[in-house]
Amino acid sequence: xxxxxxxxxxxxxxxxxxxxxxxxxxxxxxxxxxxxxxxxxxxxxxxxxxxxxxxxxxxxxxxxxxxxxxxxxxxxxxxxxxxxxxxxxxxxxxxxxxxxxxxxxxxxxxxxxxxxxxxxxxxxxxxxxxxxxxxxxxxxxxxxxxxxxxxxxxxxxxxxxxxxxxxxxxxxxxxxxxxxxxxxxxxxxxxxxxxxxx
Amino acid sequence: xxxxxxxxxxxxxxxxxxxxxxxxxxxxxxxxxxxxxxxxxxxxxxxxxxxxxxxxxxxxxxxxxxxxxxxxxxxxxxxxxxxxxxxxxxxxxxxxxxxxxxxxxxxxxxxxxxxxxxxxxxxxxxxxxxxxxxxxxxxxxxxxxxxxxxxxxxxxxxxxxxxxxxxxxxxxxxxxxxxxxxxxxxxxxxxxxxxxxxxxxxxxxxxxxxxxxxxxxxxxxxxxxxxxxxxxxxxxxxxxxxxxxxxxxxxxxxxxxxxxxxxxxxxxxxxxxxxxxxxxxxxxxxxxxxxxxx
Numbered sequence: 001x002x003x004x005x006x007x008x009x010x011x012x013x014x015x016x017x018x019x020x021x022x023x024x025x026x027x028x029x030x031x032x033x034x035x036x037x038x039x040x041x042x043x044x045x046x047x048x049x050x051x052x053x054x055x056x057x058x059x060x061x062x063x064x065x066x067x068x069x070x071x072x073x074x075x076x077x078x079x080x081x082x083x084x085x086x087x088x089x090x091x092x093x094x095x096x097x098x099x100x101x102x103x104x105x106x107x108x109x110x111x112x113x114x115x116x117x118x119x120x121x122x123x124x125x126x127x128x129x130x131x132x133x134x135x136x137x138x139x140x141x142x143x144x145x146x147x148x149x150x151x152x153x154x155x156x157x158x159x160x161x162x163x164x165x166x167x168x169x170x171x172x173x174x175x176x177x178x179x180x181x182x183x184x185x186x187x188x189x190x191x192x193x194x195x196x197x198x
Numbered sequence: 199x200x201x202x203x204x205x206x207x208x209x210x211x212x213x214x215x216x217x218x219x220x221x222x223x224x225x226x227x228x229x230x231x232x233x234x235x236x237x238x239x240x241x242x243x244x245x246x247x248x249x250x251x252x253x254x255x256x257x258x259x260x261x262x263x264x265x266x267x268x269x270x271x272x273x274x275x276x277x278x279x280x281x282x283x284x285x286x287x288x289x290x291x292x293x294x295x296x297x298x299x300x301x302x303x304x305x306x307x308x309x310x311x312x313x314x315x316x317x318x319x320x321x322x323x324x325x326x327x328x329x330x331x332x333x334x335x336x337x338x339x340x341x342x343x344x345x346x347x348x349x350x351x352x353x354x355x356x357x358x359x360x361x362x363x364x365x366x367x368x369x370x371x372x373x374x375x376x377x378x379x380x381x382x383x384x385x386x387x388x389x390x391x392x393x394x395x396x397x398x399x400x401x402x403x404x405x406x407x408x409x410x411x412x413x414x415x416x417x418x419x420x421x422x423x424x425x426x427x428x429x430x431x432x433x434x435x436x437x438x439x440x441x442x443x444x445x446x447x448x449x450x451x452x453x454x455x456x457x458x459x460x461x462x463x464x465x466x467x468x469x470x471x472x473x474x475x476x477x478x479x480x481x482x483x484x485x486x487x488x489x490x491x492x
């Protein structure tokens with residue numbers, strides 16, 4: 001029953017690479033390892049429990065289908081999975097908004113939690129660094145980003161909720177995100193050729 | 199830091215960044231999607247995930263502690279996994295993705311070349327260091343494991359059963375079972391989240407056709423169950439990858455209980471017969487034994 005060296009090396013690969021190469025056991029391990037994270041992200045951005053359970057199912061399928069795109073040199077598996085989850089949740093929110101504009105603006109619940117490095121560090125180096133950058137942003141930028149990232153509100157709804165002009169909301173959101181992106185790239189070349197303008 | 203995509207003038211680069219930031223934060227409408235696709239085409243790139251990854255990292259930094267998902271979420275994810283496994287089998291004809299391989303564990307697909315692969319060099323170095331550290335830790339752990347003989351399941355079971363807060367439950371035939379007359383017991387410790395099953399009279403199974411699977415059910419009923427492990431009655435190759443230990447001793451089969459998630463106040467332990475590899479979504483029709491806590 002001893003595994004060969006090749007088998008051991010295969011099992012040491014990131015789960016997403018194993019899934020991309022057709023390893024069904026890695027699909028199961030992915031559920032075991034990441035359901036808590038996906039659930040937590042989903043609960044933050046979903047309207048109710050039933051909606052969240054549907055979303056988790058969709059997200060996992062999306063993760064497995066996109067596993068071949070994962071590149072450990074670019075981001076951690078956790079961040080990649082969170083990215084796929086966010087995209088799916090944003091899609092669902094936009095679909096739901098088209099069907100019925102029911103998002104109640106409740107800024108009190110939109111605050112999420114203050115980013116702390118002790119919690120973020122458990123989710124990887126990128127999250128810990130992002131927490132550091134978030135804390136360096138102005139309070140208005142933090143507020144806008146939290147409403148956008150955690151609550152998934154549109155720029156227009158954030159403007160309504162905060163009383164800020166729409167242009168200011170867009171500037172805060174984009175500049176805040178650019179700061180985080182710049183931190184992730186370590187000040188290196190920006191992929192789309194631009195630069196953080198804050 | 200004035201590196202530019204040579205195919206795009208500055209105003210279009212700025213527009214590209216704005217669209218990428220907006221996509222990462224709130225998604226795009228169809229017109230904006232089309233605009234972004236056109237800018238990608240002009241820039242000669244496939245896509246750019248860097249803003250989405252930044253948003254994901256920021257969200258991870260803001261969500262607070264990771265919650266435990268309820269059992270029903272694992273069940274739903276398991277259902278999705280079963281569907282996806284069927285999709286994997288048929289994936290050789292998928293367009294736009296490398297063919298998924300089901301059997302030979304020696305092929306790793308090369309991800310498509312992406313514009314974002316070039317940035318984060320420092321992260322690659324950090325990842326290498328982390329992997330090296332993990333590898334060293336694992337090697338050290340393996341070495342320790344190889345030096346110390348693992349205690350027998352009999353001794354582990356007996357020790358756990360003597361722990362004051364452990365529960366000991368007796369197997370009984372479960373509702374017109376497919377295999378009758380199997381006896382034995384379950385020892386379970388909720389605080390330690392581990393336990394052992396003992397079986398007497400459990401006939402040999404053919405692992406290529408079927409395997410036994412333990413289900414742990416909480417007080418809300420059968421719908422709230424988690425897999426406690428998959429095993430063979432000959433003790434060989436049990437578990438998802440052989441990780442569930444089994445042992446034959448004195449006419450008894452002892453199997454460790456290895457739940458995939460935290461189990462709270464189990465009301466019933468039950469064993470079914472499932473296909474090779476077990477299942478996430480048993481119909482619970484092929485029943486063997488059950489041990490009730492009430």
